[in-house]
Amino acid sequence: MPLPIVSATTPLHEAARELGGISVVTFNVLMPNSQDGWWVFKYYDAEVPAEARTWAHRHELFRAKLLFACPDVLCLQEASEPSFASDFAFLFQAGYDARLHRKTRFRPATFFRSDRFDLVADRHTDRALTLLLRPTTGPMVAVVNVHLSATPDPKRRFRQVFDALDGLRKELSRRGLAPGDTTIVVAGDFNGHPEGTGTDTLLRGGTVGPDFREPGHPDTSLSSVPRRHVFTPLHDAYRDELGQPPITLLGSRLMAYTPGPDGLPDALIEAIDAIYDRFRGEAPVLTWPGVQAWARAINGAERGSELRKAVSRTTEHPEPHLTRSDFQAIYRSEVAEGRFWSVQHDLQACGVATEPERTLFAASLDRIYHSTALPLLALWDPLTPEQQRDLAERKLGLPNAWHPSDHLPLGVILGLGDGASAPLADPR
Numbered sequence: 001m002p003l004p005i006v007s008a009t010t011p012l013h014e015a016a017r018e019l020g021g022i023s024v025v026t027f028n029v030l031m032p033n034s035q036d037g038w039w040v041f042k043y044y045d046a047e048v049p050a051e052a053r054t055w056a057h058r059h060e061l062f063r064a065k066l067l068f069a070c071p072d073v074l075c076l077q078e079a080s081e082p083s084f085a086s087d088f089a090f091l092f093q094a095g096y097d098a099r100l101h102r103k104t105r106f107r108p109a110t111f112f113r114s115d116r117f118d119l120v121a122d123r124h125t126d127r128a129l130t131l132l133l134r135p136t137t138g139p140m141v142a143v144v145n146v147h148l149s150a151t152p153d154p155k156r157r158f159r160q161v162f163d164a165l166d167g168l169r170k171e172l173s174r175r176g177l178a179p180g181d182t183t184i185v186v187a188g189d190f191n192g193h194p195e196g197t198g199t200d201t202l203l204r205g206g207t208v209g210p211d212f213r214e215p216g217h218p219d220t221s222l223s224s225v226p227r228r229h230v231f232t233p234l235h236d237a238y239r240d241e242l243g244q245p246p247i248t249l250l251g252s253r254l255m256a257y258t259p260g261p262d263g264l265p266d267a268l269i270e271a272i273d274a275i276y277d278r279f280r281g282e283a284p285v286l287t288w289p290g291v292q293a294w295a296r297a298i299n300g301a302e303r304g305s306e307l308r309k310a311v312s313r314t315t316e317h318p319e320p321h322l323t324r325s326d327f328q329a330i331y332r333s334e335v336a337e338g339r340f341w342s343v344q345h346d347l348q349a350c351g352v353a354t355e356p357e358r359t360l361f362a363a364s365l366d367r368i369y370h371s372t373a374l375p376l377l378a379l380w381d382p383l384t385p386e387q388q389r390d391l392a393e394r395k396l397g398l399p400n401a402w403h404p405s406d407h408l409p410l411g412v413i414l415g416l417g418d419g420a421s422a423p424l425a426d427p428r
Helices: 012-019 038-043 055-069 081-087 089-093 154-174 198-203 237-242 266-280 288-299 305-314 324-336 340-349 385-394
Strands: 021-028 073-079 096-100 107-113 117-125 128-135 140-147 182-189 234-236 249-254 358-363 366-371 376-380 410-415
Touching (some): 021 366, 038 340, 055 089, 096 117, 107 140, 128 154, 140 154, 198 234, 237 366, 237 376, 237 410, 249 340, 288 305, 288 340, 305 340, 324 340
Antiparallel strands (some): 117 128, 128 140, 249 358, 376 410
């Protein structure tokens, strides 16, 4: 019998209370920009009003979404350390405690309801934050919040997950506890489709050894020795229940300009040339004042990766300037580094995107794994029917005026073993 799907119009914590379980949500929040992340406005399609891209607008969307769901455990990715306390003050005021990863710029942060859990320990490894939580009823719960590396390095992603689980083993051993004395949730942004990956194989209880290869990296060995974790195999909540990974990243693409396996399409190169000609003016090449004007047009100020690359290229010439091939190379580099969203914004900001037809780019990057001892009671649908129709009909993608991130959150309700039959108090 299919498990219930909790609608986005139903508070997740209320459904968890009715089912006698705990609710867990994971959400890559796309670097909050109250103090950092100035470039986030470039993720939006041109038709989204400027005021809808501001942190004030995004903050209100986060506040409304997260407090309405009010999960027992909330795993966020891409939190910003300088503004963390103010960015998410509304969660602390609602009764949450939290731990923020001690390192990296885009940090995992795990919130938990202080009236539901006591924090036993926290461990900080490469792009993974592990909290050991003792609930008011039921077994100990270890929550591993990951934001795996986005670089084309499957070996590092595998090590990030293995080291987090091995660190949990060491923490339990230090406390005189066996692996079976705790249940596990691993949630977050895995930065890749799960099929055939070393991380998925490891989490599901498989062995990853020297001969293991991921489909997209046939020449890369993930480990010089056989690796497996000491815990019981974990389940991928959404994929095991629905039969396929959920779509968690959605972005609009201008079809005529979208790069393909054969490189940049002619229409994109022509649009890049049109930007060059606009800021070149009557000069034979793009002079430094033109470079500065271009940077201000696309980034709102003289800043950004495009300008840094321009600076490095202008120094190759006696008089600072960019040739047409220099300019094309900058944008080829941006695409190669995965910033097509930024390139598309530049086409629109400079008025050279003449083909309006859009499609949606979709990927499955986020997941929630759980122990068998934490049985899956329900899944969460983060989108209302109206929002689903908006995506399907307008193909506007994320983020947009009603959603503050390029990722969709995932949520589950899990049973607490022997304590699952005890109703949990309403957190409001």
